[in-house]
Amino acid sequence: MSANLLARMAGAARSLRLTAGGECRVPGAVVFAYHDIGSDPANRTDYYVSADTMRRQLTSAAEWGIRFIDLAELSRMVIAGECLDGLAAVVFDDSLVGVHHDAMPVLVDLGIPATVFTVSAALGQAPPWWPGAARVMTRGEVQEVVAAGIRVASHTRTHASLPNITRDAITSEVTGARSELEDLTQSRVDLFAYPFGHYDPRVVDEVKEAGYICAYTFLNGRITPGLDEFRLPRLNMWNQSRTRLAYHLSRSAASWPDHQLPHAYGDRGEPNLQRDGR
Template sequence: MTAAPMQRATAVPILMYHNIARAPRKLPRWRSLYVSPGAFARQMWLLRRLGYTGLSMTAAMPYLRGEQQGRIAVITLDDGYLDNLEAALPVLAHHGFSATCYAVSGQLGRYNAWDAELLGVRKPTMTAVQLRQWQQAGMEVGAHTRSHPHLTRCTDAQLREEIEGSKHDLEDLLGQPVRQFCYPYGDADERVVAAAREAGYHAATTTHRGRAFAGMDLWRLPRIQVARHHVLAKFAVKTLSAYEDRRA
């Protein structure tokens, strides 16, 4: 048997979302960061209809390590926006899915200070209490640094502050280990990846395109971006075929 069929059989799509809300009309750019609640509900329905289970990063680790096989899709949401709790959580709970929300620990209960000026809109983030509600509903909280910087531009001391510091912040807040990390902007090099490993995370996600396969570097996992303009058929092709792998 060749390697290619085996890889196709063990492919794990890790979906990347940001806002589950309607894009503001005044938003001049990056409307793709928004997926409407209705579209998100249809996407989760399709996964369930096709026999897939939506899992958080930690729940998916046996699949990512090649210890288990099955029809799963990993669901991740970046930045910890309030609309994840209000719009995504009820849909995930309805289908019995879990998901990982990567929170910026220094911006809880505030807004997207890292790109608000660029986007022209302030998007509210979950408070500490709301983040606990997310976790108590069976969802996972991962770390996304303290301030959402470009990590490759950070000094070694700043890397520890952002990567390890965020882990400690969230663990103190939630009273549970934080095992998952996401690089802001997908900005990572060898030094940044090493810092994530050393901080004690079990895995880390990037913005590189493609599905994950057993045997991949767990601290450089690719994802599939789900954007506002992706109709249901396009979502299915991107998620459940080799479409994204060919564009990696």
Template sequence: MWVAMYHSVDNCADDPYKITVSPERLAAQLRWLRRQGLRGVSMTRLLTARARGEGRDLVGLTFDDGYTDFVDHALPLLRRYDFDATLFVLPGRLAGENAWDPLGPRKPLLTADGIRHAAAEGMEVASHGLTHIDLTRADDRLLWQETSGSRVALSDLIGREVEGFCYPYGTVDQRVVDTVRAAGYRYACAISPGPLTGVHALPRVHIGQEDTALRLQLKLRLNRLRRRAVREPAVTG
């Protein structure tokens, strides 16, 4: 099971954290998936198919942080290729900016209307916490607000149950995993969760501006080798 991790889709001239892909590069990457006989889908769709023993041709597409450029640039490309994706957003920073990145550049985040628009266009909207903090450093009360509180707020915003969570910075420990599970999420995405890997700590592969077709092919092969011995989580519904 391959899950691609994106962030911003915009001009890459000022990108100190290497989290941005240009619209042209994203289009090329989506075309490459198509040529491989693969289809990009949301996490819920991917996990549901795999739980049925299906979906070997599906790839999870995830976009973290909820930047405005998702609607401006990523969404039209996803629709063009008949893909969908999971958008992890921060209901505590609606219409804000990525203040957690000290080096900048400042990128605007989606408004409530923008998030609802993405959902109406068939994208899965899921939680990235309320405000993008390292959850492993939060006390129990703050951790519950960031997990359960964000789920309630986001479910109210889009008018449907939110099923997925994504750990800010990819940082996770057993206490955080247990809290996310207790908050009612069906799954959660991390980056490289190691021994915590499971349905509430799913690994993902970073995709960036430098990922040409050759690099994508290498990442896909390496991912298959790493995951071959890992039992996939069962998610139904």
């Protein structure tokens, strides 16, 4: 029996204990990655999570002993190699208006910090990278969520798939977004998420060069000390029932795919074009 299968079976047993009222004691941290949040029960868009579901997910995780901290603090701890056990952070990719209208009230009510990976040149627009999704927040709405305590991080200027553009264009996307978002929020922006989860070694170099200190992918996994801080995994929160979330939060870091091994860049150096990222 493979070590991976054994680890997954152990995770399943732990998840049963969690849903029965136990505490989550798996080493490492998890980043809860959301996209669109709303209040329309008929919305069946991929990655859409209702505000009620998000509240239930966060409340369940807190009941299981997970403590939510600011992604900036979590990132600092990853870089410092500190213990991450029992910690989680909440993030939203693409800076859609649902974060302002529907997620922010829940987060404020629960007292849970959060970070929005913002697309700096798309503010106020319908997202061209995601036909049918709600519009991106306006400048004013971004400033309002910041005033409510939500952190802004970078998701490039236009949500380009970075391995597919020139080096100069990558520089413009990552450096330009950082300065535009720092101007908008009047605060430091040094956390990054790859659009669609796409990256290659050239993209990672540009992200480092632009002054970011951590970058997040769209591969599912658990963060433990020693991981490459420019290829950190998260947990896609779409379609996470209570049972499924308990199972995922109970999985050890080793039971997830080997997303940080060199082959995660592709066998011949081709970009990591994940199939499920936005």
